Amino acid sequence: MQVMPPSSTGGPSRLFILRPVATTLLMVAILLAGIIGYRFLPVSALPEVDYPTIQVVTLYPGASPDVVTSAITAPLERQFGQMSGLKQMSSQSAGGASVVTLQFQLSLSLDVAEQEVQAAINAATNLLPSDLPNPPVYSKVNPADPPIMTLAVTSSAMPMTQVEDMVETRVAQKISQVSGVGLVTLSGGQRPAVRVKLNAQAIASLGLTSETIRTAISNANVNSAKGSLDGPNRAVTLSANDQMQSADEYRQLIVAYQNGAAIRLGDVSTVEQGAENSWLGAWANKQQAIVMNVQRQPGANIIDTADSIRAMLPTLIDSLPKSVSVKVLSDRTTNIRASVSDTQFELMLAIALVVMIIYLFLRNVPATIIPAVAVPLSLVGTFAVMVFLDFSINNLTLMALTIATGFVVDDAIVVIENISRYIEKGEKPLAAALKGAGEIGFTIISLTFSLIAVLIPLLFMGDIVGRLFREFAVTLAVAILISAVVSLTLTPMMCARMLSHESLRKQNRFSRASERMFERIIAAYGRMLTKVLNHPWATLGVALGTLALSVLLWVMIPKGFFPIQDNGIIQGTLQAPQSVSFASMAQRQQAVSDVIMKDPAVESLTSFVGVDGTNPSLNSARLQINLKPLDDRDDRVNKVIERLQHAVAKIPGVALYLQPTQDLTIDTTVSRTQYQFTLQATSLDALSTWVPQLVDELKQLPQLSDVSSDWQDKGLAAYINVDRDSASRLGISMADVDNALYNAFGQRLISTIYTQANQYRVVLEHDTRQTPGLAALDSVRLTSSSGGIVPLSAIAKVEERYTPLAVNHLDQFPSTTISFNVPDDYSLGEAVQAITDAEKNLSFPTDIQTKFQGSTLAFQAALGSTVWLIVAAVVAMYIVLGGAVRELYPPDYHSLYPADRRRGCPAGADAGGQRAGRDCDHRHHPADRYRQEERHHDDRLCPCRRARAGYAAAGGHLPGLPAAFPSDPDDHPRRAARCPAADAQHRGRGRAAPSVRHCHGRRFAGEPGVDPSLPPR
Template sequence: IMTLAVTSTAMPMTQVEDMVETRVAQKISQISGVGLVTLSGGQRPAVRVKLNAQAIAALGLTSETVRTAITGANVNSAKGSLDGPSRAVTLSANDQMQSAEEYRQLIIAYQNGAPIRLGDVATVEQGAENSWLGAWANKEQAIVMNVQRQPGANIISTADSIRQMLPQLTESLPKSVKVTVLSDRTTNIRASVDDTQFELMMAIALVVMIIYLFLRNIPATIIPGVAVPLSLIGTFAVMVFLDFSINNLTLMALTIATGFVVDDAIVVIENISRYIEKGEKPLAAALKGAGEIGFTIISLTFSLIAVLIPLLFMSDIVGRLFREFAITLAVAILISAVVSLTLTPMMCARMLSQESLRKQNRFSRASEKMFDRIIAAYGRGLAKVLNHPWLTLSVALSTLLLSVLLWVFIPKGFFPVQDNGIIQGTLQAPQSSSFANMAQRQRQVADVILQDPAVQSLTSFVGVDGTNPSLNSARLQINLKPLDERDDRVQKVIARLQTAVDKVPGVDLFLQPTQDLTIDTQVSRTQYQFTLQATSLDALSTWVPQLMEKLQQLPQLSDVSSDWQDKGLVAYVNVDRDSASRLGISMADVDNALYNAFGQRLISTIYTQANQYRVVLEHNTEITPGLAALDTIRLTSSDGGVVPLSSIAKVEQRFAPLSINHLDQFPVTTISFNVPDNYSLGDAVQAIMDTEKTLNLPVDITTQFQGSTLAFQSALGSTVWLIVAAVVAMYIVLGILYESFIHPITILSTLPTAGVGALLALMIAGSELDVIAIIGIILLIGIVKKNAIMMIDFALAAEREQGMSPRDAIYQACLLRFRPILMTTLAALLGALPLMLSTGVGAELRRPLGIGMVGGLIVSQVLTLFTTPVIYLLFDRLALWTKSRFARHEEEA
């Protein structure tokens, strides 16, 4: 959640590291909500013993002799106690050496009766435990602290607590030490939440405005307007009970719910107002209107919640991410139904009257005439449509076909790429680059990056650790300025930085924006990964270059790279085993000697009250650098003599893999890639699969997408089943409510129009069909059938209670319900409009949801007003024909 850098203008970095580890990190770890504090920079204090190979050789000693002497001179073991008649005494001794000076005076051997001290044959100094690790904050070497929160902890309050402690913590440190906050994830989270809250308030204002525009009465506007805060407050209560947090997903659900929760209240108040305008008393009108519309409200509510059921039971990563979203939205819808069937009729009975509804101003009269003309025009158009049912049916079938075609051809992605102001980078240099060389290259790249006007700070790391596999790579974290302080979005900044760094010779820079919604747990060069697994290294070394060559030519991929590095320089020590055996030297002796000299070997531990430190043994390669240092290695033979390594071994230079990764015990390499702006992840995945087929990879090589790409394939495969499950769930709920097989089909016939509108809107906006957009389409499935439910409920009631013909009943139902249909659709549309138009932090995540819903609602609103009545009549004729056939069969039987 936060990255801190500790620098000093006077203290060595080893002292800074020790102070950070024992004081600063400990204090931060104690803050409520902090789960883990990790340090980068590798400057942990140690005593470094740099042997002079020529000096120990001249004295007839070996590095193993020195190692054994140091190990035996610095111990920390139990010594027992003296238990007397009256008291016990614990035994202790000066068996620990604490400083470099004490080690310098250590006697490691005698020669001609004279002591040989460690300082005579080695440089002993206070240094770093690992001299091949380093971290930088901007251009200063630093110790970097990465703070992670506990699972379930509130990230905002945790970050606030850390910031509150920092001034007090800084005062307790030496004046030359500076603690800087390099990045704070909560800054973007706060901005994103603020933007979403603004969009929520805007949605509420727009919905209330549309209610007033239709009802033209302040009391009538207040009644459904009350449903919004009551439903949201009730939803918050359930969220607290379920331990949900306010985040992007739950706030998106609440924003969308703003358009939903007033729908039921609008339907109820519109029906009650109609009876009051006819002259009935408010109380009687409220009872009659609410009772008449009650079944419709239940149908609307449960069929909409049924759409969300498949989301609740999805077992993959997408299901786990969106469970809070689905539950939050379902709770809001359920509470709004309760409010509309209880509080709304009561408020109508108390607040509405014939006088208040009939009281009109100039705006009311003008809008009333406008709506009357619209309804009259709709009535004329509907009459014509009902006279040409097969033409209308062909339009409905065309929308179904067009939905399928759009689904096939629309670009598909996983999650939208967010701009949260942080870029993760990997710097790659030639395979045999040393730490010093890599550190120099890193500083050159840092100078270039920090010149960019969008960059606020830079953290970089060089060396081998858990996330950095080799010395020829470096990790970068680029923190950008806030969105309102820079001109360009993160993708343009990345392109600009890569172009600038291309001028630095000998390095490749891979950049990707970090994401709030991600399932990747490993650090990677790029956003997407693809693995090749083989039974042998030879197979990988043969096929990885061929596949890489093909993939790098594909326009659907960019920044293609591989972690297969098989050109690392190796000094291969080829030991003559016969000669070594004759001298009594084992391969273990050879390995020990090499490790003592060149492995930064940890040979002993220094214990203090606050921490523990290591003693590091190595040869002083500054005296004899390069491969010549191998000639200085000496071994002890079985007769006690000193044998040069060169007398029993030859050194050969070879190439070998820098590291070998394994998956399920087999060697594996990972190919990383990004997707250019003009292509989708689906295009990239298909291109890789096609390339595999053209190469005809052997059977002993298996390929698999990893991380987000694997989850994308899984989500893409389950999306169709998810939509089918949502439709089936709605059909079952509607079938139970209507006790009919036919009427649910009529209601569900509205769904293709929503799909066409959503997919067309996404394509026009240049958005991919990603997980967020699919969630929007699933919500549309639940929304657009509201129009059909309101029409069919009133048509069935007119047939049953007034004895109307099906044609007259559906015609009257469409005209009577036109206003509430238009109101509820516009309310849902305006609830999604702020999401579609959002531009702030996290807008990339919210925008596809708004685009899909707005597009789907516009198209479905226009088409379903005409197609639903036609389909209702066609299914009514089908039902009559089916009944007559059954009756004829029964008579013949």
Template sequence: MNLSRPFIERPVATTLLTMGLALAGLVAYFLLPVAPLPSVDMPVIFVQASMAGASPETMSTSVATPLERHLGTIAGVNEMTSSSSTGSTRIVLQFDMKRDIDGAARDVQAAIVAARADLPTALRSNPTYRKMNPADQPVMILALTSDTLTPGQIYDAASTILSQKLSQVSGIGQVQVSGSSLPAVRVDLNPRALFKYGIGLETVRAALSAANANAPKGALEVGPKRYQVYVNDQARTANDFKTLIVAYRNGAAVRLQDVANVSDGVEDIRNLGMANGKPAVLVILTRQPGANIIETVDNVKKVLPVLQASLPPAVHVDVANDRTLSIRASVTDVQITMGIAVLLVMVVVYLFLRNGRATIIPSVAVPLSILGTFGVMYIAGFTIDILSLMALTVATGFVVDDAIVVLENVTRHIEGGMPRLQAALVGTGEVGFTVLSMSMSLIAVFIPILLYGGPIGKLFQEFAVVLAASVLISMVISLTTTAMLCGHLDLKHGEGKQGWLLNASERFFEAMRSVYTRSLGWALNNPRVFVFCFFATLGLTIFLFGKMPTSLMPAEDTGQIQGNIRADQSISFQLMQGKFQSFVQIIAKDPAVQSVVGFTGGGGGPRGGGTNSASVFIQLKPINDRGGLSTDDVVDRLRKKLTGIAGARISLMGARNFRTGGRSSDSFYQYAMLGESIEDLDKWVPKIVDALSALPEFEDVNSDRQDAGLEVQLSIDRQAAARLGISTTQITSTLYDAFGQRQVSTIYEDMNQYHVVMGVAPEFWQSPETLKDIYVSKAGGAVSGSQATAAVASTVTAPAGSTAAGTTADASADSRRNQQLNALVSTVSGSASTASALSTSKETMVPLSAFTSYGPGLTPLSIGHQGPFVATTISFNLAKGKTLGDAVAAINKTMADLHVPQSIHGEFGGNARLFQQNTGNMGILILTAIIAVYIILGVLYESLIHPITIISTLPSAGLGALIALLVARKFNDAIDLNIISEIGLILLIGIVKKNAIMMVDFALDAERRRGLTPREAIYEACLLRFRPIMMTTFAAILGALPLAFGFGTGAELRQPLGIAIVGGLMVSQLLTLYTTPVIYLYMDRFRLWAGRRWNRFYARLLGDPIQDAAE
């Protein structure tokens, strides 16, 4: 049965169907989204809780632990980590890939509600959650600057306008505004002035708290009209608060400006953002897990002009960091690479066929196969990404194989004098089964990959489906469109004289064939030599596979660098600010840097924060503008420049498109240390960090354990405090008033709410010695009774047109007003002495030193958990020329050498964990692929023997790939055995056996139809199939050659695949032309011997007397 007959006989229908396929694929191409890699994001949810002023220990025990207890019961959680710092707890939940993130989010919300009863009452609001991965790189960073506005005003615009609108953009998971904080009225109190007037901190706080009232006032109705009651009860600026009366002394008003410096500032002064050396507010955008990064960034860019128009004109918005620039460039370069591969394949076909008309036929098959594959990608929900385009680039080298096999066989009959139509029918009938065998066995290679799980399986699966679809479509096209064109196009050589290039190619081919004819005869006469070569190749392949340096993924050159600065844990913000600026200035001067932004201080948020840490984001110039230097080269250069800043260090790592796990760390790879107590970790983690730092495999080794922050430990003499009538609550409240940047009042505006922040002046919180200037008032400062009345009175009784904080009348007028009010209160209550509006006598002020003592101490700045264990994450980068396999082995050896106790155990996280989990799986995957190919070939040939002959070509391909990778590593130490090069090894299983199929299929047909002996049949098959074998092999090599050369953005990701394929094809082509026919003969002898043995066994089993007599 000839499947091609109806298509050959109906050229119009075949042409129309072909055009329909091409049109559908073209439409699908423009509808496909673009991405860096297939979506392999694990569902991750970030939970955050805040309790102002709480220590890391308090947050860990009272907030993190109960939340973890409830969150840990959610189905599908495979990793839960937390970090607790001052006033903040951050928990990251990572789920199985099969878990729906929306369903997981509902479960997280339910767990938070269930945990609320176990959380402290001081936690004013429920913990919040977001569908985002805090370890993910930002997709975009906006830098907001102004020549006239303050950072607080810029932050206000960013937080009020930009943050809300950008959060609504599809794909955005988190909008973090950094570099400053919201505007606030700052009240910097002078403790000495307060003591002079006998006013406690609590009294000032009470007055400030009562100075703003935003409550319903009601309405008046006068006849037909209604009047809303309005009171100027809002103080909004520092000037409004300066004249606020906090007390009376000797009949005169004591105003806020008498005891404090009141200014318009920001809520948190320990915060700084910079963009290219200028103060800036940064808007950091992170995508949701699974969101398409390019679509997300494009959506943001669409709304930016509208948002810019809604900001104050003085605010300038610049895109300081765009992660999609390198992705777009890389995708474009892969498309160019694919185009070059198609042209090279066409050149090979033309040089071998030496016929322009014949070359048109496979030239049509290649774009048709690619366009058809776009249609399959659209239906499957895939993206145009680096891996899918790599698959199509490689496919150009062997989707043409089927067309070449059909075309070459039909051309052979035409050159023998057969009419075109008859030659097409006969030729396609002869090779139809060969084409089917080649394609189906190649598709069989990908069956195990489709069943592979996890992020690696997700990467493999899209690559495999794209390749399988292109092979399947090329098979259909070769048996339909190619067959039809062969029957209706004149494929005879023209009579004109051929050019020198075609003549040279013909002479070269004939010379190769002549050499092969003579050497093949010698090989068949000396089969043991090539049997030895086969087993030597197999052994060497296994040996090299075990010795190859290994890693997870090649490090792409994204043109972006992330830096994490860490200083001494006891550093002040003022000193940290200077060091941060020094780092930024040095980075900005590097000629390869296009922009650098960063921030320090703050706290909370998905990226944490603190006075001793800072983050920088570096955008490099395009690779051609930086002298061809890779991102890793620039990182090495910057490391050397940045080592001179004393007291701080910076960890630099190139941004990656493939990153798993939910841990945030200073370096790219993580190794978590888990223990039952903080003390054990504090003892062993520094030893491990020091040991790893001394090894040549590592750079930027550090730990997130911060246990050496300085603290002032106040010890209360409770008996002395009790005798003085002072409670512990009063003491802690006073300390918080003085040093906690306490938000004591709310200012209500139309678009946002702002706060009044109270504390002592900076000169009183810069040394522990200033504690002697802090006094506790025995009055307690509660806002109640007459004092509250007085505080409000100082606002409400102001005449119309005055400020809300008081009047500008002189002190005597205030005193008269107060006396009048006291008289009124006395009339109502019957006692002026018990209802004084404002205290007119000094409060009893007791210095802290009277009942406390203090001394220095150490305190942890953060506490981490992983599951039920206390955890510390050691992070590291790889030294130049070292692989992840080297690092994993070094860590395991270090842990064994240090004899770390069993109470502490370590486990890899993120990409390192994924690498460790998949170590050894590739060998199983390759073996499974070989078994799948064997089964398919056995079914197709109805034989257990001949599939062994065909797959005997595989060791030579593996050897060639490994040798090519080792040679390439001599010139580029980034080349190793990773996911991409392993994909090449699996592909070789499907590619190289095509040559053996063409030989074996023709030889079996010659034995059956013409009665040739196995030696005659395989000898003739090798010679007749020599041209298509050489054509398909050269086409595959040249199709992968542009990948192997590795030019353009993102070439690091593509190069290992091309090198593995080119090396494997070259070696396998050289060896299998001889080993395949030799093994074919040995397998045929084995088949006959096994048949005889089976017949004897069967006869004895049945008790056949004739067979027994014959023996």
């Protein structure tokens, strides 16, 4: 029966050592909490670090970029600019579309930002054009964030307008309802509509105008309340045939009478079922399609979202006709699953390797099991805290757990070693556990907080990079903290029950064989340590030289942001001359698609042409290239991009810009390349002067590639110069001119067809197939105040001019974005410096401001704070470690000097008797009395002395573990009761550790000596 140690021993571990059942249940609770928490953790590639971003889209078909800018974008920007928490506002005004992207501070909730955006839109409503087809629409997604899934819907038998209608009403809505889906966008623009194409010659010969026909159609198709009849016995609701649903009904509509004869719409126009916007188109693998892009909701579990979509796809496909095909072209979760799975495997491998290394050095099964138990408890318990902090399972948090695997066993091994030391002295396991854990408790706490202190600066990193690494730092800190708790509770309790003097003495053949190897390693280390101690100034010089070299390497080493990922998806932008038409652009896109699909690494391709929220002009097209799995292709994504660009370069009249899709997206706009640099000015004229010069300068730099700009001011415009005096004399206003032009060439939405499931539009335009180009303007007719028909050419002249294809704003001022990539031979830091130097060489005027955007801006911010973070980490670590010591110098500071050189000791102290040596130690080494014993101090460096001391015969210390440095005796209760003789014997701590050569009776000059006053071992 073991004697219960005094209640003053054991420290914080005493309660847990004496109550094994409670300790076990506590650890089981931690394990269960972690397992349950793991099931609730979302899965993503990286932590949720996106800026709260809202995109506002306003469509105004037929409007030129300058009209969209002044009539829609500017009023919205003035209202948005008053919102609190707004970090950056960018806008793009193109022909027929305004897109405003609002980026808020990281500290602002997206729900709060949404409320402010809605209030700003409401405030700007009265300032927007009255004939807008729809009010501005906002969505809580980042337009630069790639979709999590892309689906293509095709049909070989049905027109795309019907396919679009079914997809929108049956498929897209259902997918939008899936938890985690933020937005479902349809590319292809084939919404069903009734298109009325006026015959200009026919209406002119009949004395009609487009405004007359527009008014007739609008008045003939209405959908309004009509009331009800409430009689004595029954109530009747009123309805009428005021709605026309099909093109046939519109074709029979009477628009005027002439000489008593009815003129029907079909007599003066071509009426047909078609698409609402004929200047939009999408293709999947060269086949026209409706492309669905599914974007995630911030904070959603991307894996669960994709699984839910795939689970419901069979049901959705069954609801479509057999001739309609739905195919998943890309799924980002495939790469995310593989990446997270690889990291999980590496985590399991790290745990297995740690356990193997522990056994290799301890060579004792019970002693191996104890720290091995601490690993899963510490890691799994971390999941519970991660759920509480709204973290996710991602590559960074799993990497933190992988790194923590090596840390979480350290505390447990220190506790085991200290407890085993007392067991070897003959104490009972329970008493040894209480005493050993009590001594080492404060040391464990100090080590734990010193490790956590290194991570503290990461928690205070600002901006998006700090948010990115916050989950990593907190996860690692929590794992280390839990491991300290396990080491102070479960580990000593298990030592008291599993370790014994017999188990520590037991050695097998492997233990004896490996012991000889470790003895040789320790002996070699002893020889090297002796040389180092004999040359302190040289050692200090090497240390200072290493520090200086590290600083030099920091200055010289190339600096980048995040390495380019190979996710198997490439985003592309196809650029053509600024005056290209939609039909010509579609042909060029098909030619490029043919080249891309021939590449052996390409699996599928989707492309889009036309102006919408992501594509600013008709002369550009968007592509998404899906590569084969990495195992099925020979080249990485960079090589594939290089090969594709080289192949497409042979096609005249187009330029292709490609970039691989990344899991981390910091940009807020869709860019042609990986990095962006913006110029901001007070006027468009300043940009038109300096942007081409800067682009030409940057194209000459070897540090940059694929340099391009979104500045496009060479689009063709037909400027109609109206003679206001002549128009006024005829009673024609400028509003009449604009209406006539809009009716003819704006794809004007003049009426709405209401159905039970959806709403469709009636589109009015001139049939330009008869009179293409500027000649079509001659067919425009207006009505004078006297009722006469006046051709537009009678009051206006037409001339061609250059005009911007899109107007970009940054924080309400005109801006342009220069996009670039970095070649493999250079780093992002070198590219940034080259751009800065080029900017200085051009000497911009003061009204032009420059700024890096997206990941380049985040790189600059992170680089500027890196040095201070390193310094802060070192200072924080020393502050914590400094709290664990009592004196500036260690207690055995004087042991670094030979005995005959100690201050205050007579020269013959070494040659004197034992009494004189002890007196000298007593007088001049007061720090030595803090040491309790030095049982294996020399044995660490002298295996032959350890053998001579009978290590093997006595069973020795725990195999593979060097003896612990004894803890501070002041932490020991009952120290005053120790034997004075024992104290005197143990004051020999002040002597230096002898080298291995001392085992053979030799000592070289200058080596630390052994005080002969100490008793022999």
